[in-house]
Amino acid sequence: MSTDSTQAQPLSDKAEQILNGAMQEFLTHGYAGTSMDRVAATAGVSKATVYSHFGDKQGLFSALVQQLAQQKFARLFISPEQLPTHNLREVLENMANTMLDNLIHDSDYQAFIRLMIAESGRFPELAQTFALHLAKPGIETLTRQLSSFEELNLPDPEATARIWIGALVHYVIVQEMLQGKDIMPMERDRLVDAMLHLLSTNSKLNN
Amino acid sequence: MSTDSTQAQPLSDKAEQILNGAMQEFLTHGYAGTSMDRVAATAGVSKATVYSHFGDKQGLFSALVQQLAQQKFARLFISPEQLPTHNLREVLENMANTMLDNLIHDSDYQAFIRLMIAESGRFPELAQTFALHLAKPGIETLTRQLSSFEELNLPDPEATARIWIGALVHYVIVQEMLQGKDIMPMERDRLVDAMLHLLSTNSKLNN
DNA sequence: GTCTATAGCGGGATAGAC
DNA sequence: GTCTATCCCGCTATAGAC
Numbered sequence: 001m002s003t004d005s006t007q008a009q010p011l012s013d014k015a016e017q018i019l020n021g022a023m024q025e026f027l028t029h030g031y032a033g034t035s036m037d038r039v040a041a042t043a044g045v046s047k048a049t050v051y052s053h054f055g056d057k058q059g060l061f062s063a064l065v066q067q068l069a070q071q072k073f074a075r076l077f078i079s080p081e082q083l084p085t086h087n088l089r090e091v092l093e094n095m096a097n098t099m100l101d102n103l104i105h106d107s108d109y110q111a112f113i114r115l116m117i118a119e120s121g122r123f124p125e126l127a128q129t130f131a132l133h134l135a136k137p138g139i140e141t142l143t144r145q146l147s148s149f150e151e152l153n154l155p156d157p158e159a160t161a162r163i164w165i166g167a168l169v170h171y172v173i174v175q176e177m178l179q180g181k182d183i184m185p186m187e188r189d190r191l192v193d194a195m196l197h198l199l200s201t202n203s204k205l206n207n
Numbered sequence: 208m209s210t211d212s213t214q215a216q217p218l219s220d221k222a223e224q225i226l227n228g229a230m231q232e233f234l235t236h237g238y239a240g241t242s243m244d245r246v247a248a249t250a251g252v253s254k255a256t257v258y259s260h261f262g263d264k265q266g267l268f269s270a271l272v273q274q275l276a277q278q279k280f281a282r283l284f285i286s287p288e289q290l291p292t293h294n295l296r297e298v299l300e301n302m303a304n305t306m307l308d309n310l311i312h313d314s315d316y317q318a319f320i321r322l323m324i325a326e327s328g329r330f331p332e333l334a335q336t337f338a339l340h341l342a343k344p345g346i347e348t349l350t351r352q353l354s355s356f357e358e359l360n361l362p363d364p365e366a367t368a369r370i371w372i373g374a375l376v377h378y379v380i381v382q383e384m385l386q387g388k389d390i391m392p393m394e395r396d397r398l399v400d401a402m403l404h405l406l407s408t409n410s411k412l413n414n
Numbered sequence: 415g416t417c418t419a420t421a422g423c424g425g426g427a428t429a430g431a432c
Numbered sequence: 433g434t435c436t437a438t439c440c441c442g443c444t445a446t447a448g449a450c
Contacts, residue, residue: 028328032236032237032239035444046417048447057445116385117321118321121235127384163398170372178337193362194362198367244424254435256435259434
């Protein structure tokens with residue numbers, strides 16, 4: 001019973017508690033807007049304990065970002081294995097919709113993206129951590145998937161993957177984060193259809 | 208000479224000084240990271256003067272964002288009138304490159320985008336102001352331009368415009384802001400070429 | 415290791431002279 | 433209208449008891 005297994009391994013229970021509290025606070029209030037008092041209160045520990053584990057506020061933030069990038073949000077927001085291609089159009093449509101669903105319905109994920117963009121000027125190394133563990137694998141995975149569809153005849157699958165992801169991420173940023181859906185509504189199906197139309201030209205993928 | 212025209216109208220000289228100082232500070236340090244003391248110092252006025260003009264910190268921030276959205280950054284980042292279409296491919300290439308140049312070389316514009324995304328959760332009305340005065344006109348302008356190129360045969364020009372802009376903006380966010388260019392480099396010409404390739408399929412626009 | 419208590423400073427905001 | 437001087441609170445960080 002000493003090494004109880006309700007939680008685990010590299011981090012002490014207290015460290016994990018602290019990181020959980022820190023996640024809530026930093027995702028909600030940003031770096032400068034977060035106080036160490038409230039992190040400690042949310043985590044249910046004293047402020048001194050926070051400092052003894054992470055040194056200072058920057059250290060805590062850095063540890064949090066690396067944990068979030070490498071663990072909590074590392075699952076790609078692209079649908080993983082697809083049913084062997086019945087209909088290529090349906091497969092592509094599913095991929096886009098899965099990615100949009102995951103982004104739109106995960107407010108923590110949106111808050112993390114927002115936080116990383118917000119602090120990218122002041123913490124460039126952490127921004128790069130985000131790029132390395134989230135943006136890069138996402139692009140690589142989609143590049144591989146697009147490459148595997150030979151009917152698409154894509155001359156540059158990686159650049160095409162960036163266009164695809166950029167279109168979807170920008171859609172979520174503008175419509176959801178920047179409140180664009182009220183003043184410039186656009187159904188997501190139109191975006192996905194237009195994307196598929198662009199992909200369909202040099203291929204056998206016709207409506 | 209009383210109504211001197213070097214500057215103008217709705218704002219006093221002092222108010223403009225203050226907004227200039229506020230712009231530097233908020234763009235550099237974010238909302239929570241900006242202190243009213245430094246805004247006053249940067250603007251060259253006393254703190255009390257700042258408060259007498261704008262009420263409180265939120266009021267100043269709100270006034271600043273609205274000014275930036277409606278004036279300083281309202282010029283669209285898309286090339287305006289194009290040489291009558293010699294070669295459609297060249298025209299589209301120029302449009303994309305002009306937009307990328309404007310985004311990449313205007314660090315104030317990047318900082319403004321970053322700030323709006325950063326504060327969109329805490330100031331949703333201001334985020335919407337940004338969407339209304341910048342994102343929406345940008346999309347509308349590009350939509351009109353794409354619609355005018357009948358050879359492209361686009362079934363949904365507005366959705367296509369969003370894909371185009373999303374691809375370019377996302378490229379700048381990932382490569383420039385998030386420092387992706389070091390760990391996942393991609394020349395901008397590849398992105399633009401891939402975009403033009405996608406557009407070229409149902410049209411006479413061939414390489 | 416973790417707590418309570420506090421130091422020391424900078425924040426937003428205002429009073430009152432001019 | 434604009435300044436100087438100041439209030440008071442909350443912040444990061446630490447000392448010292450346990």
